[in-house]
Amino acid sequence: MTKQWKFSGGLTLAAHKQVTVITNIPLPKELIYPLLQRADSYVQPIVRVGEHVLKGQIIATANNNLTPPVHATSSGTVTAIYPHLIAHPSGLSDDCIIIDTDGLDTAISESYHQPYQEVAATKLRELIHQAGIVGLGGASFPTAQKLRTTQPIHTLIINGAECEPHISCDASLMQQHAQQLIQGALILQTILAAERCIIAIEDNMPAAQQALATANQQAVVEITTVPAIYPTGGEKQLIQVLTGIKIPAQTLPAKYGFICQNVGTAYAVYQAIAQGQPLTERIITITGSGIQQPKNIRAKIGTPIKHLIAQCGGYTQDVQRLIMGGSMMGIALGSDDIAITKASNCILALTTSDLTDQQATLPCIRCGACADVCPVQLLPQQLYWHSRAGQTEQCQDYQLFDCIECGCCDIVCPSHIPLVQTFRASKGELIIKAQRSAQASLAKKRYTQQQLRKQKAEQAQQLKAAKRKAAIEKMKAASLAKRK
Ligand code: SF4
Ligand code: SF4
Numbered sequence: 513m514t515k516q517w518k519f520s521g522g523l524t525l526a527a528h529k530q531v532t533v534i535t536n537i538p539l540p541k542e543l544i545y546p547l548l549q550r551a552d553s554y555v556q557p558i559v560r561v562g563e564h565v566l567k568g569q570i571i572a573t574a575n576n577n578l579t580p581p582v583h584a585t586s587s588g589t590v591t592a593i594y595p596h597l598i599a600h601p602s603g604l605s606d607d608c609i610i611i612d613t614d615g616l617d618t619a620i621s622e623s624y625h626q627p628y629q630e631v632a633a634t635k636l637r638e639l640i641h642q643a644g645i646v647g648l649g650g651a652s653f654p655t656a657q658k659l660r661t662t663q664p665i666h667t668l669i670i671n672g673a674e675c676e677p678h679i680s681c682d683a684s685l686m687q688q689h690a691q692q693l694i695q696g697a698l699i700l701q702t703i704l705a706a707e708r709c710i711i712a713i714e715d716n717m718p719a720a721q722q723a724l725a726t727a728n729q730q731a732v733v734e735i736t737t738v739p740a741i742y743p744t745g746g747e748k749q750l751i752q753v754l755t756g757i758k759i760p761a762q763t764l765p766a767k768y769g770f771i772c773q774n775v776g777t778a779y780a781v782y783q784a785i786a787q788g789q790p791l792t793e794r795i796i797t798i799t800g801s802g803i804q805q806p807k808n809i810r811a812k813i814g815t816p817i818k819h820l821i822a823q824c825g826g827y828t829q830d831v832q833r834l835i836m837g838g839s840m841m842g843i844a845l846g847s848d849d850i851a852i853t854k855a856s857n858c859i860l861a862l863t864t865s866d867l868t869d870q871q872a873t874l875p876c877i878r879c880g881a882c883a884d885v886c887p888v889q890l891l892p893q894q895l896y897w898h899s900r901a902g903q904t905e906q907c908q909d910y911q912l913f914d915c916i917e918c919g920c921c922d923i924v925c926p927s928h929i930p931l932v933q934t935f936r937a938s939k940g941e942l943i944i945k946a947q948r949s950a951q952a953s954l955a956k957k958r959y960t961q962q963q964l965r966k967q968k969a970e971q972a973q974q975l976k977a978a979k980r981k982a983a984i985e986k987m988k989a990a991s992l993a994k995r996k
Contacts (some may be wrong), residue, residue: 802861
C-alpha cells in the first residue's frame with residue numbers, strides 16, 4: 513500500500529452498514545421536485561400544469577450556467593406547481609413541481625451517446641451539466657462547475673470513503689457497479705487531463721474492494737484503502753490522508769492540483785456520457801432501528817420518503833425521529849411527506865431507545881476533549897461561549913466558517929452540549945447579517961448616487977439660470993447703450 517498520513521482529530525465510530533445489495537422498488541404515485549436546488553440557487557419551471565412529461569425530460573432550468581437543469585425522473589402529468597414541504601433545516605415549504613406518474617416510466621430518446629475519447633473536454637462538461645449531475649456525496653455542488661476549474665489538476669480522487677456510520681449506499685454502488693464507476697472515473701480524468709486517478713475506499717469494505725479490484729485488472733486507476741476514521745470522507749481530510757498535503761481553510765483543493773468526486777457522481781457521469789442518461793435516480797440508504805427492514809434502494813429523485821419507508825416494511829412501533837443524511841451530519845425532518853433530492857444519501861429513523869441516550873446539557877468544564885477531536889483544529893468550546901453570548905464577530909475570529917459541522921465535538925462532549933447546533937445557528941445569523949449589511953450598503957450607494965444626480969441637476973439648473981440672467985443683463989446693457 514502507498515504511504516498514508518493522518519489528519520488531526522477524528523473518531524473511530526461503530527459502523528452499522530449491514531446492507532450491501534441494491535433493491536429496486538415500484539414507482540411512487542407522485543414525484544416532487546423542489547425549485548430550490550442548493551443554498552439559494554433556484555430553478556424555474558419550463559412545464560405547465562396539465563402537461564404530460566417523459567422520463568429524462570427537462571422540467572426546470574436556471575438562468576445561469578452554474579445550476580444544472582432538473583429532469584422528470586419518470587413519465588406522468590404535471591399536476592401542480594405549489595409550495596410543499598422540502599428537505600431543509602428550516603422545516604419550511606417552498607415551491608415544488610408535482611408530477612403524478614403514469615406507471616409506464618417512458619423515457620425520452622437518448623440524445624448524446626458517443627465515445628468520450630472522441631469528444632472535446634468542453635463538450636463533455638456541457639453534457640455533464642445538461643445531464644443534471646451534481647456531487648452525490650451530499651454537498652450537491654454542480655459537477656460541471658467543479659470540472660471547469662482553470663487550475664492545472666494532477667490528481668483526481670474518487671471518494672468512496674463513506675465515513676458516516678449508518679450510510680452504505682456508496683459501498684453498495686461500488687460492489688454492484690464497479691466497472692461502470694471506473695469508466696466514469698476515466699471520463700472525469702480525461703476531462704481534467706489529470707495524471708493520476710485514485711479511488712479511495714475505507715478498509716472496512718472488503719466486498720467493495722474486491723469488486724473494484726476485479727474491475728480494475730488492467731490497473732487503469734489506482735485503488736487504495738484508507739482507515740475508517742470519521743471524517744475521512746471529507747475531501748480535505750481524504751487528500752491529507754492520501755498525500756500528506758493539508759489544504760488550508762477557505763481554499764479549494766483545485767488550487768493544489770486536486771479534484772475530488774464521489775463514487776456515485778463518477779457512476780452518474782458514466783451513465784450520462786456512455787449511455788446518454790441524465791441523472792434521474794440515485795442509491796439511498798434507508799436505515800436505523802426505527803425501520804423494519806433497512807435497505808439500500810435505487811430511488812428516483814423526487815420520490816417521497818414515505819414511499820421508500822413503505823418499501824422497507826414501514827416503521828417500528830417506537831420510531832421517534834427521522835433524519836436526512838447520516839447520524840453525524842444529517843438534518844432532522846418534521847415529516848416523511850418530503851421528497852428525496854440529488855443530495856439525499858440516507859434516511860435514518862431513530863427510536864425512543866436511541867434517543868434516551870441523549871442527556872441533559874451541563875455546563876462546560878473546559879476539558880478540551882472537543883478541541884482534541886476537531887479535524888480542522890478549531891477550539892469548539894471558545895466558539896460555543898462566543899456563540900452563546902451572541903458575540904458572532906468573535907466567532908469569526910475563531911474561524912467559525914472553517915467548521916465542517918462533522919459533529920465529532922458533540923459526540924465527545926461530557927457535558928452533552930449541542931455544539932454543532934449552536935455553530936449552525938451562529939453561521940446563519942452571520943450570513944443574515946452579511947446579507948443585510950450588503951443590502952444596506954447597496955441602499956446607501958443608491959442614495960448617494962441619487963443625491964449626486966440631484967446635486968448635478970441643481971447645479972446644471974443654476975448654471976442655466978445664471979447664463980440666462982447674464983444674457984438678459986447683456987441685452988439690457990446693449991439696449992441702454994443704444995438709447996444713449
Ligand atoms: S468537550 Fe464540552 S465540556 Fe469539554 S471543553 Fe468542550 S464544550 Fe466544554
Ligand atoms: S463540528 Fe466543527 S468544531 Fe466540531 S469537531 Fe467538527 S469541525 Fe470541529
